[in-house]
Amino acid sequence: MRLWGVDLGELIELTLDHIYLAGVPLIVGLLLAIPLGWLAVQRKWLYGPLLAATGLMYTIPSLALFIILPGILGTQILDPLNVLVAMTVYTIALLTRTVADALQSVPDHVKQAATAMGYSPLRRLFAVDLPLGVPVIAAGMRVAAVSNVSIVSVAALVGVSQLGILFTAGFNRNAMGPILIGVVACLILATLFDAIILSVSKALTPWQTSRSGS
Amino acid sequence: MPTVRYMVSCMIRLEGVTKRYADGTVAVDNLSFEAPEGKITVLVGPSGCGKTTSLRMINRMIEPTEGKIFVDGKDASSLKPAELRRSIGYVIQHAGLFPHRTVLSNVQTVPNLLKWDKKRAKDRAMEVLELVGLGGDFAKRYPGQLSGGQQQRVGVARALAGDPTVMLMDEPFSAIDPVVREVLQDEFLSLQERLGTTIVMVTHDIDEAIKLGHRIAVLREGGTLAQFSSPDDLLAHPNDDFVAGFVGRDRGYRALSFQRAEVPIYPAQPVELGDRPLPDEEWSIVVDANRHPIGWVERDAVEGPISQSDLQLGGTLAEEHGSLRGFLDAALSSPSGRGVVVNEGRLVGTLRPQEVLQIIRKAPRPSGDTIAGDSE
Amino acid sequence: MISSVFDWLSTPANWEGDRGIISQTLTHLEYSLIALVCAALIAVPMGLYIGHTGRGRVVAVSIAGGFRAIPSLGVLFIAVLLLLPRLRGELAFALPSLIVLVILAIPPILSGVYAGIAEVDPAARDAAKGMGMTGSQVLWQVEVPNALPLMFSGMRSAMLQIIATATIAAVVGLGGLGRFLIDGQATRDYDEMAGGALLVAALALLVDFVFGLVQRFVVSPGLTKTA
Numbered sequence: 001m002r003l004w005g006v007d008l009g010e011l012i013e014l015t016l017d018h019i020y021l022a023g024v025p026l027i028v029g030l031l032l033a034i035p036l037g038w039l040a041v042q043r044k045w046l047y048g049p050l051l052a053a054t055g056l057m058y059t060i061p062s063l064a065l066f067i068i069l070p071g072i073l074g075t076q077i078l079d080p081l082n083v084l085v086a087m088t089v090y091t092i093a094l095l096t097r098t099v100a101d102a103l104q105s106v107p108d109h110v111k112q113a114a115t116a117m118g119y120s121p122l123r124r125l126f127a128v129d130l131p132l133g134v135p136v137i138a139a140g141m142r143v144a145a146v147s148n149v150s151i152v153s154v155a156a157l158v159g160v161s162q163l164g165i166l167f168t169a170g171f172n173r174n175a176m177g178p179i180l181i182g183v184v185a186c187l188i189l190a191t192l193f194d195a196i197i198l199s200v201s202k203a204l205t206p207w208q209t210s211r212s213g214s
Numbered sequence: 215m216p217t218v219r220y221m222v223s224c225m226i227r228l229e230g231v232t233k234r235y236a237d238g239t240v241a242v243d244n245l246s247f248e249a250p251e252g253k254i255t256v257l258v259g260p261s262g263c264g265k266t267t268s269l270r271m272i273n274r275m276i277e278p279t280e281g282k283i284f285v286d287g288k289d290a291s292s293l294k295p296a297e298l299r300r301s302i303g304y305v306i307q308h309a310g311l312f313p314h315r316t317v318l319s320n321v322q323t324v325p326n327l328l329k330w331d332k333k334r335a336k337d338r339a340m341e342v343l344e345l346v347g348l349g350g351d352f353a354k355r356y357p358g359q360l361s362g363g364q365q366q367r368v369g370v371a372r373a374l375a376g377d378p379t380v381m382l383m384d385e386p387f388s389a390i391d392p393v394v395r396e397v398l399q400d401e402f403l404s405l406q407e408r409l410g411t412t413i414v415m416v417t418h419d420i421d422e423a424i425k426l427g428h429r430i431a432v433l434r435e436g437g438t439l440a441q442f443s444s445p446d447d448l449l450a451h452p453n454d455d456f457v458a459g460f461v462g463r464d465r466g467y468r469a470l471s472f473q474r475a476e477v478p479i480y481p482a483q484p485v486e487l488g489d490r491p492l493p494d495e496e497w498s499i500v501v502d503a504n505r506h507p508i509g510w511v512e513r514d515a516v517e518g519p520i521s522q523s524d525l526q527l528g529g530t531l532a533e534e535h536g537s538l539r540g541f542l543d544a545a546l547s548s549p550s551g552r553g554v555v556v557n558e559g560r561l562v563g564t565l566r567p568q569e570v571l572q573i574i575r576k577a578p579r580p581s582g583d584t585i586a587g588d589s590e
Numbered sequence: 591m592i593s594s595v596f597d598w599l600s601t602p603a604n605w606e607g608d609r610g611i612i613s614q615t616l617t618h619l620e621y622s623l624i625a626l627v628c629a630a631l632i633a634v635p636m637g638l639y640i641g642h643t644g645r646g647r648v649v650a651v652s653i654a655g656g657f658r659a660i661p662s663l664g665v666l667f668i669a670v671l672l673l674l675p676r677l678r679g680e681l682a683f684a685l686p687s688l689i690v691l692v693i694l695a696i697p698p699i700l701s702g703v704y705a706g707i708a709e710v711d712p713a714a715r716d717a718a719k720g721m722g723m724t725g726s727q728v729l730w731q732v733e734v735p736n737a738l739p740l741m742f743s744g745m746r747s748a749m750l751q752i753i754a755t756a757t758i759a760a761v762v763g764l765g766g767l768g769r770f771l772i773d774g775q776a777t778r779d780y781d782e783m784a785g786g787a788l789l790v791a792a793l794a795l796l797v798d799f800v801f802g803l804v805q806r807f808v809v810s811p812g813l814t815k816t817a
Contacts, residue, residue: 056791056795058750058754059750059753059754059790059791059794059795060754060787060790060791061754061755061757061768061771061787061790062754062755063757063758063761063768063771063772064757064771064783064784064786064787064790065787067771067774067775067783068780068783068784068787071780071784142655143658146655146658146659147658149659149661150658150659150660150661150662153661153662153663153664154662154663154758156663157663157758157761158775163661164661164663164664166664167661167663167664167667168667170667170671171667171670171671174671176668176671176672179664179667179668179671180668182661182664183660183661183664183665183668186659186660186661186664187656187659187660190658190659191659194655
């Protein structure tokens with residue numbers, strides 16, 4: 001079956017690839033950003049340099065990262081790993097500041113009460129600071145997810161399979177249909193990611209009513 | 215309720231003012247009162263009584279649904295809101311200073327809006343800053359570098375800068391810590407007396423209302439006027455249970471602030487540091503070279519000449535021509551059991567608590583009321 | 591590997607001429623600044639209006655969120671395909687690139703302006719009005735000066751994204767630092783690609799530094815100094 005010059009089977013395959021390439025780095029990036037953000041908050045002297053360094057990573061053009069990484073990782077240019085690593089780098093760049101902000105958003109009296117009750121710094125992080133920081137982290141995750149979905153499509157320029165392939169294919173054939181389908185699919189995916197993060201965040205913070213939320 | 219009229223001319227007059235919101239809630243209901251010229255009128259009441267709404271209708275920050283408001287004889291609704299506001303000083307709870315502007319520039323706001331020339335605006339700003347006790351180098355600072363009390367002083371200076379005849383103040387001292395608040399209130403009172411500005415103020419604090427107000431409007435929930443009278447009248451003759459309850463159970467004691475009476479004052483022979491305590495008296499009062507009392511010494515507790523460390527401090531001083539409340543406070547707070555009376559800071563004599571209480575008992579007092587010293 | 595990238599960067603011939611580093615950097619900067627100005631012309635008034643009136647907050651939030659999701663490459667190709675038959679010469683490629691960059695820059699600028707105005711101390715706003723400032727006086731004398739720190743951070747984040755993304759203009763044949771990425775990829779010249787990427791990052795840092803300096807002069811010290 002074809003829609004505007006796009007084979008539906010191919011569309012599904014590209015969409016799944018896109019979800020994989022944008023989604024996995026989101027989770028890996030968060031897992032790496034948590035210790036980095038925690039470190040930045042724990043060690044005051046690290047705060048400035050760490051956030052500057054991660055912020056700098058965001059200024060590297062995605063196209064540059066996609067084509068330089070094979071040289072660094074020793075991978076083939078078409079290897080999806082390049083894209084996974086690049087997207088993880090961007091996710092870390094966005095989320096390290098978010099995690100630091102989130103940990104700092106926890107009221108001081110709550111932290112002190114937890115410490116006074118005998119939580120070690122690391123246990124307090126997982127038992128108190130992170131759970132209370134979920135709304136802020138979720139807000140950062142939503143930005144990261146939406147921009148990941150958009151950036152992944154640039155990998156079409158190096159030929160890695162995902163929805164961006166529809167852009168290059170359409171452009172080369174001078175056909176608007178595939179490009180439009182690609183754009184719409186990207187927007188739907190971004191909305192989907194956004195909705196998932198929002199509902200996970202809500203489920204993790206039952207104490208937040210919709211009024212005081214966000 | 216008929217409007218109470220006073221001899222002084224009125225600066226602000228509310229006539230049947232009502233504020234009803236689109237959802238039907240009534241914030242202010244048919245409110246009428248007159249704020250006399252050169253006096254402080256305080257709107258007081260529990261939260262939700264519409265006191266702030268009433269205040270903000272005077273400078274048209276909120277438009278009334280019904281009724282008329284006159285400022286200096288002119289119908290406020292006939293004036294352009296911005297022009298009306300420039301002629302009225304405005305002080306709010308957290309001062310609302312502009313954080314991006316220096317203190318001087320904050321104070322110059324209204325002169326600049328009125329397009330005064332630069333030199334006049336600056337001179338006036340420095341003048342009012344001096345008035346509120348923030349002369350000199352404060353002008354160049356930014357609000358973020360000031361304490362809460364200092365910020366509120368700047369707020370008052372800013373309101374005075376345009377030389378308004380009328381000033382509106384919304385909980386001006388509520389966000390300040392109690393010790394500083396007391397100081398600011400006292401300074402504010404003497405400033406107002408000197409400048410003769412007509413002031414309408416909102417507070418939730420009945421003590422503040424009684425301390426500062428020449429006229430007090432007590433509002434109740436639903437925005438109706440429960441009583442409008444002078445503070446002593448309010449304490450002595452509350453209109454109803456709501457006012458009596460709001461004014462508080464200890465209003466008899468507060469009422470003493472407004473009662474004057476002759477209390478016998480006994481001459482006291484003072485001693486100075488380095489003297490020995492008087493042999494015939496259990497307690498001797500110690501004064502400095504200017505006859506300002508500095509404390510009491512207990513005869514049996516001192517050996518040899520009196521030194522600084524022998525002084526027992528504490529005890530408020532009563533002004534010779536002050537109120538019964540001042541006498542009672544002095545008598546009850548003195549370590550020797552005798553209250554110290556002064557005139558312009560110099561020792562006049564002492565008074566005895568029993569005699570003060572007797573006079574309080576004899577004094578005309580509000581019916582059904584409790585007075586300090588009486589048991590219920 | 592790093593030294594060979596450095597070799598490429600330090601070869602004088604690579605810096606000179608029409609297609610040299612200096613010329614491409616200037617072109618890159620030109621596209622970026624034009625895009626920033628266009629985005630600001632759209633987003634700043636919107637942000638001011640929404641922040642000042644409190645109306646249309648939903649619009650601001652959905653634009654800020656929605657525009658971020660639009661894939662730049664797709665929009666670029668759509669715009670080229672649409673405009674190519676209608677426009678002549680370089681403009682048929684330059685305008686689509688500009689559109690992409692403007693779409694990219696609107697969300698951060700809009701949120702910065704809107705949030706900056708919305709977060710002005712309500713007491714300061716109330717006092718301004720109560721002292722007799724008109725609506726536009728409140729906006730320009732109180733709200734905008736106080737919103738400047740957040741407005742600047744929105745602008746700076748927009749500019750960083752523009753500079754990084756302006757490289758894709760090279761995909762449709764335009765100049766700028768993206769040329770080194772695309773040409774390097776075509777000729778499998780790794781040093782050229784890595785060198786180009788480094789130049790983009792360096793340009794981003796430099797521009798951000800300049801914006802930071804401007805911010806220091808423009809923003810009142812009262813907003814950064816505390817007791």
